Amino acid sequence: MKEIALITDSNSRLARVLKENLKEVFADKIVVNNYFLKEFSDDFIIDEEIVLVMIKERAFEIRKHIKPNSKVTVIKRTIETREMPKIFSIPEGTDVLVVNDNKETTYEIMSLFYELGINHLNLIPYYEDIDYKSTYIAITPGESNNVPSHIKNIVDVGDRKIDVSTFIKLMSYIDIKDEDKKFLHSNLIKYSEKLVNSDVGISERYKELFLRNEELDTVINLSENGIIFTYYDGKITICNEKMKDILGINRNIIGESIDSVFNDKLNFLLNKNDFKDEVIEFNKRFINVNKHTICSFGLESGVYYHFQEITYIRQLEQNLSKKIREKGHIARYNFKDIITKSKSMNETIKLSQKISTSDLTVLILGESGTGKELFAQSIHNNSLRSKQPFIAVNCAAMPENLLESELFGYESGAFTGALKDGKQGLFEQANNGTIFLDEIGDMPLYLQTKLLRVLQERQVTRIGANKVIDINIRVIAATNKNLLQLVEEDKFRGDLYYRLNVLPLNIPPLRKRKEDIVDLLIHFINREIEIEDSAKYALVNYDWPGNVRELQNLASYLELMCENVICVGDLPYYFQHDTVNKNFEEEKIFLENKHNFNVVVEVLKEINFFNNLNQNIGRNNIVKILNKKNIDISENDVRKILLDCSKIDLIISGKGRKGSVISEKGIKFLEEFNK
Incomplete structure (x- = not known):
């Protein structure tokens, strides 16, 4: 097993760290023997052929202590990759004190920093007898105890580790067995991934930083908001495509001064302190602007501007509210969900599809239970507003006073029990989307007057408010009542009727589409089941006053009462009575x-x-x-x-x-x- 001599001045932490570095790569394939220069006698000789020293001066000092054929290697050291961002985050041109355990190692680490491309700082070597009161940032490789006490901003990059180039040189000296080569190379790769290699690693780090910048640039340009960042001197370092679109600029403005890019209408932002959510008008757009100063170690390093179009904010709000609204506020159905083979129903669907391409008001007529909301949702989902809110309101299901506050909203303190911050009405929530007013024939007359203004002006006024709010909505109304008759009886406003009846749509009752009855029943039961001919006959010849809703109820009844076959005797009593007692x-x-x-x-x-x-x-x-x-x-x-x-x-x-x-x-x- 090969033995290596590691020579340091004394038995210090450095000696232990270097030995651990060697063991991390070579493991048990070598033996590392520590020698301390201060303990050498004049006649002391080192037997190991491979000798490691810290600096070149030590190589000359130990010549009389080594054998003639010994290979002396000066250890190169570097820092871990994770420590680099700490240094690069210090603003350019800052005075930084470099502190190590002695003068030689201080110059050594300063030289390393320059090799690694850290040239944006004014590095100052530390000497014990000099006053550094004007310097308040220090960098040290694990020697924080030597930093002057007045300096609180200390960047400790940790103990330097043996550079990869030193290990490569050592491997060339050691006769490594073939079976060990893969193991040692694998260890060296893992070890090198943590380090910035002063010889070749900087190019790899540069490549990695370049790729990360490319990724960052892609992410920033995917944003729907304008982003611009300037350095401390006002030079633009980041600007995404959305910001250029808002500013009306086509050229690359990286490196230009911010005050030359912001025209006279925006230059006032440069002189303002940081602010949040300030609305300005620029190029016929309303923009929400944020400004934030970025600081590192107490120094201003740059300024971040964030521009957001108000219309986009509204869309975000509407899309979010659409996802969280309760049942009835979401358009779940489309024309493909309508089950029919009826000629009249298919003609109604075709007409509805044409209506959906328009933005005009729709009035859906039909008996209760025919599926008026199904058509309303389908029209919305087939329109250009499909990605916007769909708000459904049953005008007959709410008390009059509650219906008004729900539709139009109210200001804070508008009435007893009002929410402290007021409330947004359903017309506002439906902005850019569709509002479905079901059972419009039951709307109180005084609310019909307010609704008429919404249809005419596309504006609403909250209860207790003086200002009007512009809205962009499509109105679909529905009723099972004869509105013309109600107009004649002075129970419905004639002018509102004609405002609503722009695109009329009549939904046929179930008794007019008997060919759909059996198919719908099987669909609602939603499992394999047989229907006897006698039962089919009874179903088809029933009048269905409750229409499809009644058929759904029957499906729930039969799903419980029947297993595999539906006989006429399984139908509710009123089917039996109706089937037998008629004039045939x-x-x-x-x-x-x-x-x-x-x-x-x-x-x-x-x-x-x-x-x-x-x-x-x-x-x-x-x-x-x-x-x-x-x-x-x-x-x-x-x-x-x-x-x-x-x-x-x-x-x-x-x-x-x-x-x-x-x-x-x-x-x-x-x-x-x-x-």
């Missing part, structure tokens, strides 16, 4: 469109006759009996009649030769038409 006009029309209605009645009569005898009758026997009555009919005709009668629940068809059984509804049907 729709059933008659259905059968007349497909068959000779009188023949259908004859077929049902024969089935009923045999059922009363506790017997079933098949198609072949029905044909024989009807032919004897001079009714010309084939077995295929009978099969089609039975199939259609089964679809509308007049009979229950048996499998195979069991024949058909007339239902209770079929008996009622015969009573109606066999007269």
Whole structure:
């Protein structure tokens, strides 16, 4: 195992630190022997072939103590990378005292600083017999105890470590085994990552700093806010693209003086102390400006300016409020969420899509439960305002006094119980977005007057305030009432009606889109389930006074009551009553469109006759009996009649030769038409 001699003046902390550095790289592959120059006798000889000394002068002093073939290496030392920012953060031109344990090492570390590119400071070597009262910053490599007591700003870069170049030289002297080379090189790489190498490392550090500056430049230019930073002398060191856009500048202004860039309208900012959130008007824009002076070690090192357009601030506020608003204040639905195969409904969707491209006021008409808010949200999400707030207000659900304060907001102290800081109204919250006024027909007349002003002027006035607030909103109103009739009855303002009725949209009721009923029910149940034909018939022929909302309620009921199949008997009682006790006009029309209605009645009569005898009758026997009555009919005709009668629940068809059984509804049907 190779032995190395490490010579220091005495058994000091330095000797221990250097030995630890050597062990960190070489581990147990070498033996490090410490020698202290002050303990050498005149005839003392060092046996080791590799000898390490601290400075060149020591190399000459130990010549008589080493063998002729010994390789003497002067240790180069450097500092850790993490210590560099501390030094570079000191303002340029500052007087800095460099303190070490003696004059030689002080000059050595000053020389190192210059090698590392630390040339922006006025470095002053420390001597014990000189007064440094005018200097208040010191740099030291672990010798803080030697710094004059009046200096409080001390940058301690820690004990210097053996430079990588010294290790490379040592490795060339040592006969390293092949199996150890990878291990030692790996250790050296890990060790070097912590250091600034005075020979080649500075270029790597420069490269790293360059890359970091590139990353910083990218991040700064992604900002929606203008950023500009000047050095202490007013020279611009950082300016992003947004700031150049706000200033109306296309050229590169890095290195220019700030007072030459800020025109006459902005130069007043240079003479002001630091400030926050000051609003100015510049180039027809309202700008929120912040100024902050940057200091290092008590000295001004630069000034930071931050420009933010007011319109962008508003957008941020609206986007944030959109995310945190409660249900009903978020547009969740789009046209793709509307389930339909109805011609009338598809035409309504197409019209709505055209309406969504406009910014005009919309009036949605339709019965309760038809999905007016679904269309309102879809129009908003398909518009240019889709990324802005959607505020939904039910004008019938709030007391009159509360509705006014919610819509228009109020100032501090406007009424008893008002919030201390006042409150922003829903019209303000909807700024740049859409406000949906549901059940507009129930809005009180005095509020209709205030709403008319909003539609005409796009301005609101809070309760208890004198100033008006400009807003940019789209209004979508909805009602299930006949507004024209309310106008005639003086219950709704005519001028407001015509302001609202710019783009009218009528939503068809569920009974007018019966082809959607079964599909919607399955969608709302949201699981695999079968619906028998008799149940489908009952669903389709129900009037649905509550429209889609009633269908949703039915889905919740059936999801609980049924497992895999929905029969007509599973439906609520009012479906049963409605299905059996009616005049059967729709059933008659259905059968007349497909068959000779009188023949259908004859077929049902024969089935009923045999059922009363506790017997079933098949198609072949029905044909024989009807032919004897001079009714010309084939077995295929009978099969089609039975199939259609089964679809509308007049009979229950048996499998195979069991024949058909007339239902209770079929008996009622015969009573109606066999007269």
